[in-house]
Amino acid sequence: MKKKFGLLLAIIVALFMTVVPLGTQHAQAADNSLEKIQKKGVLVMGTSPDYPPYEFQATVNGKSTVVGMDVQIGKKVAKDLGVKLKIKSMSFDSLLVALQTGKIDMIISGMNPTPARRKNVAFTHVYYQGGYDIVINKTDKAKYKNKDSFKGGTLGAQTGTTQYNAIKKQTTNTKSKGMTSQSDLILALQSHKLDGVAMEKPSAEAYVSNNKQLAAIPSNFNMSSDATSSAIAFRKGSTSLVNKVNKTVDQIKKENLVKKDYLPAAGKYLKTNTVNTSMGHYWKAFATGIEYTLIITVCSVFFGFIIGILLALARMAKGNVFKTALRWLATAYVEFIRGTPMMVQVMFVYFGLGLFVNLPALTSGIIAISLNSGAYVAEYIRGGINSVNIGQTEAARSLGMSNGETMRYVVLPQALKNIWPSLGNEFITLIKDSSIVSIIGVTELIYQSNIVRSDTYRGVAPIVVIMVLYFIMTFTASRILNYFERRMQHD
Known part of the structure; x- marks a missing residue:
């Protein structure tokens, strides 16, 4: 019996040893990471530009630009691959998720190739050893x-x-x-x-x-040598791409380009940043932040209102099995959205849905905030509809109006008048809540203030500026909404 068991075990081991190399060869043959990047013609580099001299923001020719020694390395890698470099900024703790979900192609952000990280991503050779x-x-x-x-x-x-x-x-x-x-x-x-x-x-x-x-x-x-060194990270299994980039990294180390060229260049940008640190010098950055903040807010309010109407009507549906199921689905959606943080929803839309659809950061932010706003607006509208006297509906029906016409021409206009203050409050809230999308790299006001802080090394002044700007936007919006509210009350 033992001999038979030993023979069986030997056969299994032999088969395993035969299959594994074949599987490895197949995996290597299937690795088209290098070909894919070269065919695309663009290499997307993820980085957290608040880490001088590795990567940081500097004003170049009047435009805020990501610079630093890691950017120089990224440009060298892209040049050797024969593609263009595209830099995508985001928080450091979002980089690995962005890489794994395909939002970026590589990470160059002073990242240490620790054993824990090696389990999830592939690293090149070390390009810089620090402490x-x-x-x-x-x-x-x-x-x-x-x-x-x-x-x-x-x-x-x-x-x-x-x-x-x-x-x-x-x-x-x-x-x-x-x-x-x-x-x-x-x-x-x-x-x-x-x-x-x-x-x-x-x-x-x-x-x-x-x-x-x-x-x-x-x-x-x-610290171990891995913990004090920096390497480039790629998705797991990108063997051909890593091997190609390793040649570039080896050349950088051989020619000592980091200390010879890249760090001195970064130092020049650091000195340039401190020449003029007045907030007026960065008015374009703040203006861009206001622009994106308003775009996100207006779009989210518009789509959120539409979603809110549909959800409110679905929650009030009564009748057959289909309407009952619709009501339960709408109720579940509203409760789920209201019971989870908006930041998590933004990250889910950008990174989670990014596994299936490569949505830009701005689009992802608008979608996430619209879906969130829709859940709250639905409750405002439902409350407004319930506040309309039942006699209004009965009178409309007695005149021969259908359910749809009654809702459209009689109930909803009165409901909108009743809930206008709540909708106005939602609009003002969204102006401030739009700051959450800065975590995925959308260049709204908070994101731009962080750029200015990184540029100037001044912590308090940019915060004071954006506080004033947020107040101006919310105060102006509040006055406009109050004007229309008075008009509605007069009518």
Whole structure:
């Protein structure tokens, strides 16, 4: 029996050893990642441009542009592949999701090729080996020496980074605070919400050299070489593409292009950013933010109103099985949308639906906010319809009007008059809620303010500007809505 079992096991192992190479060869043969990019003619690079000198925003020829050593590397990679480079900006902790869902083709954002990340994406050879510092307020330089000096204090780092994980694992009696943006962390540091910010040495040096109120100290984190190095990330299985890009990375390292050319070029942009840091100098960025904020708001209100009417009518449907099912579906939709955060809905539409349909960030933002608004508008409309006296409906029907005509010409106009203040409030709320789409890289007002903060290293001034701009927009909208409300009441 043992001999038979041993023979059977040997046969299974032999078959397995035969099939695996064939499967591997088939997978390699099926890998067309390089051919696909070259055929498309465009290489989409995802990055989080708040990490100087790796990637950051600078004003070039009057236009805000993503620059830095990682951008230079991206251009070199695209040139060697014979394609154009397209840069897509988003928060750092959204990059891996964007890569896996096909929103971007590669990540170059000072990303460390840690073992955990290697399970989900494919990395090239390392293009830069660095280390970590902790940025502190200069007035605290005598108080803090390294990570062990922050007992009882709070250390911050960019969410999803290796230094953020290091704070949690390698410090004792120290609180960790994660934020999506480096500029937010520096602002929190200067407003004494944080005692220190851990970041890579080149970034720390960039912030300190451009802000006399800051200083950098050694972190003394115990990190592996993977955790202190940077590599380019591609989707898992992109073997041919990774192998091709590795040749470019090897050339960059051989010719020492990072230290020789890319870092000095980034330094020039950093100096240019601090020549004129007045908010008036960045009026175009704020104007663009206002434009996109209003586009998102107006479109979302329009589509949200249409969705709201359909949902309200569906929720009030009575009669046969079909109408009952429609009512239950509408009720489930409204309750689900109202019971989940809008930020999650935005990310689901952009990344989740992105697995099937490659929607632009602006379109995804409008769809998500419209769907969200529709659920709330449905309840406003349903309440407005219920507020119309039943006698109005009975009178209309007695005159021979159909159900549809009664609803269109009698009930809905009166309902709209009753719910106008609520609809106006929804419009004003959407002006402010549109800021959520900045997480997927839509260049609305919050996104543009982050650009200005990254450009100027000024944390408070851009926030004050956008507060004033939001107030102007909401106040103006409120006055216009009140005017029409008075007209309706007069009629």
